[in-house]
Amino acid sequence: MINTVTDAGVCPECQATTETVRDAVPWCPRCEWNLDTYDPARRAREFGWNWVDRWTHRVASRMTRQQFTHLAGRPLGGKGSNRVRLLTTVVSLLLLAMVLALAIAGGWLIVAFPFPNLAILPGVAMIGLAVALRPRFGRLDPEMEVLSRHRAPELFALIDEVAAAIDAPMPDVVGVDNDINAYATTVGLRRRTVLCLGLPLWGSLSAGERVALLGHELGHFVNGDPRRGLLTQPALIMLGSAADLFRPVRTTVGGGLVEMIGDALGRAFQWTVSRILFVAHLLLVVVALRDSQRAEYLADELAAGVAGTTATSDLLDALLAAESMALVVGRETRAGHGADRWRSAFAESRAANAARLPLLRQLSVRDGTSLFSTHPPIGLRRRMLTDRPWRDSSVVLTEASNERIDTELAKEYERFRRTVSWSA
Incomplete structure (x- = not known):
């Protein structure tokens, strides 16, 4: 239930009436005064200290607005920022070289001296550290149910058509899961492309919106998102993993004075290394995710090219x-x-809340802003899209084809129904 309050006050900038939805801090819907304010009641803590979270939200709001202003009305580009790609690639290569050097040095310590010898211990430790820090390139989600072209020919034909329209590759794996979400990713060293459609989301969308969803997700294979590159992905993961690995853990309980001093010094060293790695990880992620957000804007534009601006918005x-x-x-x-x-029920719900929609779009700008967000706020994504030249659809999903796709997914829908029933 959305609670709208229209008498929250008067905007000091333009004298319009401020408003609020969902008990948010009021803002001005006309000039958006106070929209970027930090609202602790509606946000999960990111760093744990209120003053830090307030400051990072202010920084993120400024960066998000600046990026939107910079990109509005300009070509979004297919490859993204060359500087960001170069930075993440260099960091990834350095990290991979360090991990490889650890493994080689550890192996040399084990075999270089006659057995038994004390060098085996640091050698094994170095190999273990290299294994713990190795890059992870993802794997198929076990919760995803993989579909075959034989099982769902109508759905695959639609994916083929949308992929061809935006010059994207056909996914190697297509599947469904139970989330209100959809995603496109690449997994493994062979970089297998994966498209996953959340059944409750897919089933709730109209035909045009389904085409837009496919256009957006398949657009991630051609929009230069640094989170999916073979040479950029490790940098965004490995530093964070190393920071977690060096996080100090108390291992000595009781003992003498020497043990207590040694434990304290060891934990101080671990804490220092962990914080340095975490700060480096944070700075790299903040830089890279700005380009990831640009890629989201581009994916929306690609979706509009196949489904039209109306269906994508x-x-x-x-x-x-x-x-x-x-x-x-x-x-x-x-x-x-x-x-x-x-x-039909979701369409009824949307129609009933249509008058509140502009406020929700604006509120999303506040709620969706974060240094760690991979997506720009939905309100800004829609504004970026509708401020550009209007696009007509180039791929049309007829109601007959739409029904056939749902028929193909009948087994998956029934499985989802049973899951919901059992969890009620």
Whole structure:
């Protein structure tokens, strides 16, 4: 239930009435005064200290606004920032070289001296450290149910058409899961491309919005997102893993004075190394995620090229109403209804809240701003899209094809229904 208050006060900048939804700190819907303010009641802590979280939110708000202003009306580019890619690539190569050097040095200490010898201990430790710090390139989510072209030919034909329209590769793996989400990623050293569609999200969208969703997700294979590159992904993971690995843990309980001093010095050293690695990780992530957010804007533009601006902006509004979607899908699923009823019930919910939608778009700018966010706020994504030249759809999903796709997914929808029923 969305609670709208229209008499929260008067804007000191333009004298308009300030408003609030969902008990948020009021702001001015006309000039957006106070929209970027930090609202601790609505945000999860990121660093644990209120003053730090307030400061980082202010920095993130300024960076997000500056990026939006810089990109508005300009080509978004397919490869992103050369400087960001170069930085993350260099850091990744350095980290990989350090891990390889640790493994080689550890192996040399083990075999270089006659057995037994004390060099084996540091050798084993160095190899263990190299294994712990090795890059991870992801793997298929075990919760995802993989689909085959034979099982879902109509869905695969639509994916083929959308991929061809934006010059993106056809995913190596297509699957579904139970999340109100969708994602495209690459996994493993062979960089297998994966497209996963969340059943409650896919089932709740209209035909045009489904095309937009595919256009956006497949766009991640061609939009230069640094989170998916073979030579950029390790830098965004390995420093954080190293910081966690060096985090001090108390290992000595009791003991003499020498043991206590040794433990304290060891933990002080671990804490210092861990903090240095964490700060380096933080700085790199903050820089790289700005380019990741640019890639999200580009993915939206690619989606508009295949589905049209109207359907893509409607998709963003649907994502903004994810909480309502979850309630509607849960209620209709427990009542025994399928995806056709999800769509109609969700459409009714959206129509009932249409008057509040502009406020929710604005509030998303505050709620969705973070130094660690991979996506720009939905409100800014939609504004970026609608401020650009209007696009018509180039790929049309007919209602007949839409129904056939739902028929192909009947088994998966039923599995989801059972999961919801059992968890009720």
